Amino acid sequence: MPVNLTLLPRPPRPPMSPRGLWRAARHAVPLAAMAWLTACAPEQPPAPPQPPAAAANETGSAPAGAADTEASVPVPAIAGSGEPEPRPAAVAPAPAAATDKADAAPGNPPLQLLGSEIPAGTSTRLMWSASRIFEGMSSETPVLVVHGHKAGPTLCITGAVHGDELNGIEIVRRVVQDLDPATLTGTVIGVPIVNIHGFRRGTRYLPDRRDLNRFFPGNPQGSSAARIAHSLFEGIVRHCDALVDLHTGSFYRANLPQVRADLGIERVAELAHGFGGMLVLNSEASPGTLRRAATDAGIPAVILEAGEPLRLQPKQVDQGVAGINRLLRSLGMIRKATLLKQPEPVYYRSRWVRADHGGVLFSVVRLGQTVRPGDILGNVTDPITNEQNLIHAPVEGRIIGMAVNQVVMPGFAAFHIGTEAQPGRQLALATETADSKTRPDRSGEVSDADNRGNPDTE
Numbered sequence: 215m216p217v218n219l220t221l222l223p224r225p226p227r228p229p230m231s232p233r234g235l236w237r238a239a240r241h242a243v244p245l246a247a248m249a250w251l252t253a254c255a256p257e258q259p260p261a262p263p264q265p266p267a268a269a270a271n272e273t274g275s276a277p278a279g280a281a282d283t284e285a286s287v288p289v290p291a292i293a294g295s296g297e298p299e300p301r302p303a304a305v306a307p308a309p310a311a312a313t314d315k316a317d318a319a320p321g322n323p324p325l326q327l328l329g330s331e332i333p334a335g336t337s338t339r340l341m342w343s344a345s346r347i348f349e350g351m352s353s354e355t356p357v358l359v360v361h362g363h364k365a366g367p368t369l370c371i372t373g374a375v376h377g378d379e380l381n382g383i384e385i386v387r388r389v390v391q392d393l394d395p396a397t398l399t400g401t402v403i404g405v406p407i408v409n410i411h412g413f414r415r416g417t418r419y420l421p422d423r424r425d426l427n428r429f430f431p432g433n434p435q436g437s438s439a440a441r442i443a444h445s446l447f448e449g450i451v452r453h454c455d456a457l458v459d460l461h462t463g464s465f466y467r468a469n470l471p472q473v474r475a476d477l478g479i480e481r482v483a484e485l486a487h488g489f490g491g492m493l494v495l496n497s498e499a500s501p502g503t504l505r506r507a508a509t510d511a512g513i514p515a516v517i518l519e520a521g522e523p524l525r526l527q528p529k530q531v532d533q534g535v536a537g538i539n540r541l542l543r544s545l546g547m548i549r550k551a552t553l554l555k556q557p558e559p560v561y562y563r564s565r566w567v568r569a570d571h572g573g574v575l576f577s578v579v580r581l582g583q584t585v586r587p588g589d590i591l592g593n594v595t596d597p598i599t600n601e602q603n604l605i606h607a608p609v610e611g612r613i614i615g616m617a618v619n620q621v622v623m624p625g626f627a628a629f630h631i632g633t634e635a636q637p638g639r640q641l642a643l644a645t646e647t648a649d650s651k652t653r654p655d656r657s658g659e660v661s662d663a664d665n666r667g668n669p670d671t672e
């Protein structure tokens with residue numbers, strides 16, 4: 215439904231820039247996202263955007279029952295996955311545009327993947343293997359495929375590229391399990407454990423201590439990491455129209471569930487917007503990451519960060535599943551279960567706050583907490599001299615990532631503070647944080663614009 219976002223403003227925000235308004239108008243039509251994802255499928259002409267009044271008037275001609283379950287009105291945050299939400303008592307009439315389009319979509323041709331043919335309207339589990347690399351060691355890892363009855367975009371979801379990041383494994387499992395191939399439009403390919411070697415050993419890395427997420431798109435003649443990356447990229451990722459790569463904080467750090475996306479790339483920004491009411495952090499992908507390689511290959515990709523490594527955290531998993539389900543709805547791949555408006559993402563820029571002294575770090579703030587300049591974030595105590603040093607918030611914002619309590623050295627990145635920003639000015643703001651004219655030269659701070667000092671690049 216074309217929802218004019220200017221009618222549903224976030225009250226505290228100042229007016230959007232012209233670029234922001236233009237982008238908001240584009241996002242007001244959920245089908246626009248569908249259109250760009252299905253641009254390679256000429257049999258599916260994009261539905262023309264309709265003005266709000268016209269869309270509302272169409273309700274009367276919608277198929278019976280369509281207004282209850284198939285409305286194209288965006289949905290709010292959903293705690294679980296796939297559970298229909300009760301319809302609110304008073305809601306706007308539902309348009310039938312998305313429903314009509316989905317119903318009119320032709321049958322889906324079989325999917326050819328990893329040497330198998332998957333008929334439309336079926337779910338299957340394939341095995342992807344890079345076993346030639348480690349002779350004698352089985353390295354098969356499952357690939358979960360739901361090939362919808364109706365043709366549409368292919369969304370790929372990858373987990374555990376870092377083998378110790380467990381929340382993503384469960385997120386993939388739950389998202390895929392809840393999909394019904396009979397009603398799915400398009401295809402979802404889930405690879406819950408990309409780095410099966412690291413997963414088995416409970417480590418981020420491959421057996422040779424290489425970080426797989428520095429070797430994409432890979433090289434068939436390269437190192438073992440480069441070969442695994444190449445196998446995944448050519449065998450699976452090339453089939454995707456969009457990619458969500460799941461991660462957690464690394465090295466004893468936890469992240470508030472958040473989407474990381476290079477908002478300077480329009481298709482990536484649109485993909486990030488589809489997650490609805492999640493925190494979106496502007497972040498340029500580093501070379502060698504799966505996200506960067508996919509985007510460079512024309513496949514828009516984002517990171518979904520949730521929680522910390524080596525743990526399975528139900529709340530973070532719930533939020534990740536809900537975010538991906540909102541994305542599936544915004545792409546028109548699954549039907550909407552509610553008529554409530556989908557919440558808007560909240561865009562952030564960020565900076566790291568570092569410990570200036572070594573010792574035992576104890577935090578006094580919680581993940582997600584709002585802080586103001588001067589607030590105490592934590593203290594670092596020297597266990598030998600008992601000297602105590604406080605770490606203060608340099609800016610107003612929200613704790614979007616932080617280290618768990620541990621022994622730290624001077625320079626350790628302890629707190630990641632996100633500051634809300636308008637999407638239209640996101641890039642400019644991110645750049646400004648690295649400008650000495652707009653922030654004091656404090657050695658304890660690093661902005662996302664400076665990836666050299668960023669401790670949790672995916």
Ligand SMILES: [Zn+2]
Nearest residue numbers: 376461462672
């Ligand atoms: Zn990771």
